Amino acid sequence: MLTAPSMLSADFLNLGADLDFVNREADIIHLDVMDGTFVPNISFGFPVVEAIAAKAEKPMDAHLMIVNPGKYIERFAKVGVDMLSFHFEAAGEESLSLIQRIHSYDVKAGIAINPDVPVEKIFHLLGEVDYVLIMSVFAGFGGQKFIPESLERIRRVKAELRRLGEEHVMIEVDGGVGPSNAAALREAGADILVAGSSVFKAKDRIAALNALKSC
Ligand code: DX5
Ligand code: ZN
Numbered sequence: 001m002l003t004a005p006s007m008l009s010a011d012f013l014n015l016g017a018d019l020d021f022v023n024r025e026a027d028i029i030h031l032d033v034m035d036g037t038f039v040p041n042i043s044f045g046f047p048v049v050e051a052i053a054a055k056a057e058k059p060m061d062a063h064l065m066i067v068n069p070g071k072y073i074e075r076f077a078k079v080g081v082d083m084l085s086f087h088f089e090a091a092g093e094e095s096l097s098l099i100q101r102i103h104s105y106d107v108k109a110g111i112a113i114n115p116d117v118p119v120e121k122i123f124h125l126l127g128e129v130d131y132v133l134i135m136s137v138f139a140g141f142g143g144q145k146f147i148p149e150s151l152e153r154i155r156r157v158k159a160e161l162r163r164l165g166e167e168h169v170m171i172e173v174d175g176g177v178g179p180s181n182a183a184a185l186r187e188a189g190a191d192i193l194v195a196g197s198s199v200f201k202a203k204d205r206i207a208a209l210n211a212l213k214s215c
Helices: 012-024 046-055 069-079 088-104 120-123 151-164 182-188 203-214
Strands: 002-007 027-032 061-063 081-088 108-113 131-135 170-174 192-195
Touching: 002 170, 012 027, 012 046, 012 203, 027 046, 027 131, 027 182, 046 061, 046 069, 061 069, 061 108, 069 088, 081 131, 088 108, 088 182, 108 120, 120 151, 131 151, 151 170, 151 182, 192 203
Parallel strands: 002 027, 002 192, 027 061, 061 081, 081 108, 108 131, 131 170, 170 192
Antiparallel strands: none
């Protein structure tokens, strides 16, 4: 399984050391960008993303939890992110054109959905994206409890990808992910596990990450 530690749970006073850890041990650097409007919380913006970009040795994956995501596609692409996702709830009918714009910068495009959005609503985009980000908590905060119904949502997306012959599209799962649910997530069809607290707050981070990788 591919692992994507969420830098939201890193120690911001020791961000360099935490980034070294992710560069060394994980596959993808997950960056949670929140604007205080699409979600109630504010996380970090360009100064932090640029600082991480300067030292990133693994692909950077920006997860935009913001209104009007189209406004910032160019800027994230120019910072050098490799993967860029935005929420279907924030973009609606504009989603397809945003995906095309992300691709025009040679960046992988992902569509993210919150747990209360029926997965069928994004089925028309599955042939367009490189990955689907299925939220297994409501976007906005790290450290929430995994919503078990997410497993069935992953299965439904996976089944539709198979039906469409689009199995190269990856499924990324984000929220409350850790060693206790990683195997079930893999069986359901997940390809990328985003993990904040279960990795950064673990007593033994390497062991926590290896448990995700090897499931
Ligand atoms: C939530 C974010 C997640 C979050 C994951 O809005 O998208 O990436 O930081 O954190 P944990 O793993 O602690 O749920
Ligand atoms: Zn995220």
